[in-house]
Amino acid sequence: MSDNIKLLRTQSILKEIIPEALSQLNDPLLRGLCVVDVECKRGKYDAFIYLDKMGLSELEQAEILNKLKKVNGYLQSYCREAEGWFRAPKFHFKFDDTLERQNQMDALFDKISKELKKDD
Template sequence: MMGEIRRLRTQSVLKELIPEAFATLGDCELRGLCVTDVECKNGRYDAFVYIDKMLLSESEQKEILKKLSKVERYLQNYCKEAEGWFRCPRFHFKFDDRLEYQNHMDSLFEKINKDLEKNG
């Protein structure tokens, strides 16, 4: 129970700190990124950071992920110093496709409802 509270708190703090750290970077592409969610796993050793796709192409997404892997250590240090932590989780950056998935599911359910009304 206590570990779960710490995990949720860490997720919440990182969801605020990572965008702050992005804002300090020199790369304007990275500065403009929007963090949609953070999930900590493995006892808070790993943090999966979900980023809004913002209509980026596949090649742009790959390029941004490369840049993020290069600045990961800087971002970790920023978060450690801001919170006074001894260690910071390892960041795994992913583009968030959950909204697209949700929209797809909604459209499928809408289609099913229309078919049921038509045939039922």
């Protein structure tokens, strides 16, 4: 139980610190990124950071992920120093598409609802 609490605490801390670290960078693409969620795995050795797409194209998303790989070491150092950790998790960045999927499902349910009303 306490391990779960520690994991949730780490996720919450990372969700606050990573945007701070990104805001310190000189790259305007990275500075404006919004962290949607953080999920730690493997005993806090890996952290999956989910970012908001904000209407970015596939090409822009690929460019941003490439830049994030380059600054990964800086982000880990920032987190270690900010929290006094001996070690920071390895970051894996992904763009969150749950909002898009939810909107698609809502549209499907609306379509089904209209079809059912039309048949009655």
